[in-house]
Amino acid sequence: MKNNFNFKFDLFDNLPDMYFLVSSDGIIVDVNNSGKDLIGSSAKTGSTNFSELIEPSDKTKILKIFKDCTKNKKVNTFETKFQLNKIFTHVKLTCSILPAKNESVDKILIVAQDISKEKNKEAELYKFFNIVENSLNPVQITDLNGKMIYVNSAFVKVSGFSKEELIGKNPSVFGSGKLNKNFWNKMWETISSGKVWFGEIEDRKKNGEPF
Structure with missing residues (x-):
């Protein structure tokens, strides 16, 4: 669809992010190739409202x-999901x-960045955190x-220290004094090289008891 703007919309066609040109009420006027690859035949320019691509719970918000x-005339950013053929894609919208140029009503340019990989990583990190925290x-x-x-x-419980007392400190605060400097240097050298260090260390709780 042709438009009367100061540039050709097809300049966005070779960019990896999805670009949508929509009317003030949300009707899709134009879309670049990346957007077409994602939405396929799910949307038609000139008749489909952009909100139809959004998961139902966010439709009212995007129209606002x-x-x-x-x-x-402000730039708005918003994270949501495209819901297409029962498949959800996490996106960040700007x-x-x-x-x-020759129209009385401005249009809205939407840049949709696929952030699915980042969201998946966040989910994996959250799972890891829950496993470790509850270990x-x-x-x-x-x-x-x-x-x-x-x-x-579990570390807080066994050591007797609070998290606030430990974060930012060196593990030497638990030192029992039974291991010499050479031992610690070799241990850190192994860890710093990316290798796994195995061994037993006797530390001291906050009250001085061994653990």
Whole structure:
């Protein structure tokens, strides 16, 4: 579909993100190739409302964003899902006004970025966190400088220290003094090289008892 804007919409055709040109009431006027690849025959320019691509719970919200864009000329960002043929795709939408050249009503330019991979990674990290946090075994995670950045609840319980007392500290706060500096240097050298270190260490709780 041709439009009367200051540029040709097909300039977006070779870009990886999806670009939609919609009217102020949400009707899709144009879409680039990446958008066409995703929506296929699910939408037709000139007759399909963009909200029909959105999961049902967000339809009202996206229409409000369109009104806000048109009225206040502000850029709005919004995370939602495209619901196409019962398949959900996580997307980040950036909506902005595109001034018309020969029309009295501006159009809205929507950039839809597929963030499915990022969302899947977040979900996996959340699963990992829940497993570690609820583990009965004490777990401690440090950065490359040896400072603690995470301890789970089991570690807090067995050590007697609170999380606030441990985060940012070196594990040497548990030191029993039974192991020499050479031992610790070799252990950190193994870990820093990407290898797995196995061994037993006697540490001290906050009250001085061994663990």
